Amino acid sequence: MLAAASSCHSVLPTMRRMMSAPGVWPVSQASRAALRKSRTFATISEDAFRIPIIDFSKYRDAATAAEKERTAEEVVRGFTDVGFVYLSNHGIPQETVQQAFQKSAEFFKLPIEKKSELAWRDPRANRGFVQVGRERVTQSADADEIKQLREKAPDYKESMEIGRDWDTTYKNYWPREEDAPGFRRAMLGFFQTCHELHVSVMRAIALGLRLDEAFFDDKINEQYHNLRLLSYPPIKTQLLHGEGQARAGAHSDYGTLTLLFQDSVGGLEVQNPHTGQFQPATPIPGTIVINAGDLLARWSNDVLRSTLHRVVAPPAKAISDTEGITPARQSIAFFCNPNQGAEISCLPTCLTGNGQAKYPPVTTEEYIVGRLKATYV
Structure with missing residues (x-):
C-alpha cells in the first residue's frame, strides 16, 4: 500500500x-x-514506484505450500504498492497470443461498412465494434461532462468487444466466417484461456490476503468478462495536440483484474500517485501486464490499488517539416469481472482497524453498467 x-x-x-x-x-x-x-x-518511497515482474510459475508449479504462499504475497504486494504487475511464465503459450493478435489485425482491416454492421449498441451487453471517437474513457461519471470531453478530445482508437458466448440474454456480434476466417474460433478459445489465468491469479490474491485459496472461485465462475481487441490507427500528430487529447484518456478499469497483452510499440502509462506523473509501462516480451480494477479495490477496502493509467502516442515519424505520423498500435485487454449478480462488499481480512468498510455493497452489474452508460455515445 x-x-x-x-x-x-x-x-x-x-x-x-x-x-x-x-x-x-x-x-x-x-x-x-x-x-x-x-x-x-x-x-514505499516515490522513486521506488516500479511495476514488479513476478514469475508466476513459482505459484503454478510450487513444490511446497510455503513457496506458493510467497509468490501469492508477492502478487498482493504488487497490487498493494502499485496496482500493476508484469506476470512472466504465466502459462499462456506465446503462439496463442500471436494468433489472437493476428486474427485481431485481420478483423480491423475489414472495410468500415462490414465492421459497422457489428456496432456496439447496449451497455448491458457491452458487445460489438466501437469506431474511432465513439468512446471517451475518463474517471468522470457525469454523462454531460463526458459528452463534452468526447467532442473536444475523443479517444483515437477502435475496438471490438466480446463477451461470454453462451449468454442467453446478450449475444456476441461476429463477422461472417468468409469475411474473417477463424476469427470466432480463435477469440472464443482465447477468452477461455484468459478466464483460466484470471482464476489462478485470483486464487493467488486470496491466499495473499489470508483468505481461503478458493475464496473467489464461486464468485467469478460465470465468466462475466469482456475481451477487448484494440487497434490504434496511425494518426497525424496535429490531431493529438488538442487539450486533453490522448489515444485513451486517463482512467481506472472497472472490474477485478485486467490482463493486457501489448505489442512492441508501447504507449501505456501508469500514474504515480505520489507525484501525479505518468510513467511508461514498457512492453516486456513474454509478460502480461495485469492491473487491479475498481471492484477489486472496493472488495479489498482499497488495500489493493486501482491505479489510473492512459495510452499516449509513441514517437512519430516525420512526414514534413511541420507534421509527423504515429505508428499503428495493437493491444488486447481481457477485463475480468466478478459474477453479474455478485455482491461486492469488504473482504473480512481487509477491514480497517476500527472494523469499518469504506464503501457500501454494490453488485457487479450495477457498477459496471453504470460506468459504461456514461462512457459511450
Whole structure:
C-alpha cells in the first residue's frame, strides 16, 4: 500500500523489517498475525514506484505450500504498492497470443461498412465494434461532462468487444466466417484461456490476503468478462495536440483484474500517485501486464490499488517539416469481472482497524453498467 491503512503504530517496526526483504513479505505466523490485527501496510518511497515482474510459475508449479504462499504475497504486494504487475511464465503459450493478435489485425482491416454492421449498441451487453471517437474513457461519471470531453478530445482508437458466448440474454456480434476466417474460433478459445489465468491469479490474491485459496472461485465462475481487441490507427500528430487529447484518456478499469497483452510499440502509462506523473509501462516480451480494477479495490477496502493509467502516442515519424505520423498500435485487454449478480462488499481480512468498510455493497452489474452508460455515445 502506498499509504498506511490503520492508525495502529505498534507493529510498524515489524512492517519495516518485512518491507526490507527483496520482493516478498516474510510468511512467519507472527508476521501474519501482526498484519491481520493491524491491517497496516508500510509505505514505499516515490522513486521506488516500479511495476514488479513476478514469475508466476513459482505459484503454478510450487513444490511446497510455503513457496506458493510467497509468490501469492508477492502478487498482493504488487497490487498493494502499485496496482500493476508484469506476470512472466504465466502459462499462456506465446503462439496463442500471436494468433489472437493476428486474427485481431485481420478483423480491423475489414472495410468500415462490414465492421459497422457489428456496432456496439447496449451497455448491458457491452458487445460489438466501437469506431474511432465513439468512446471517451475518463474517471468522470457525469454523462454531460463526458459528452463534452468526447467532442473536444475523443479517444483515437477502435475496438471490438466480446463477451461470454453462451449468454442467453446478450449475444456476441461476429463477422461472417468468409469475411474473417477463424476469427470466432480463435477469440472464443482465447477468452477461455484468459478466464483460466484470471482464476489462478485470483486464487493467488486470496491466499495473499489470508483468505481461503478458493475464496473467489464461486464468485467469478460465470465468466462475466469482456475481451477487448484494440487497434490504434496511425494518426497525424496535429490531431493529438488538442487539450486533453490522448489515444485513451486517463482512467481506472472497472472490474477485478485486467490482463493486457501489448505489442512492441508501447504507449501505456501508469500514474504515480505520489507525484501525479505518468510513467511508461514498457512492453516486456513474454509478460502480461495485469492491473487491479475498481471492484477489486472496493472488495479489498482499497488495500489493493486501482491505479489510473492512459495510452499516449509513441514517437512519430516525420512526414514534413511541420507534421509527423504515429505508428499503428495493437493491444488486447481481457477485463475480468466478478459474477453479474455478485455482491461486492469488504473482504473480512481487509477491514480497517476500527472494523469499518469504506464503501457500501454494490453488485457487479450495477457498477459496471453504470460506468459504461456514461462512457459511450
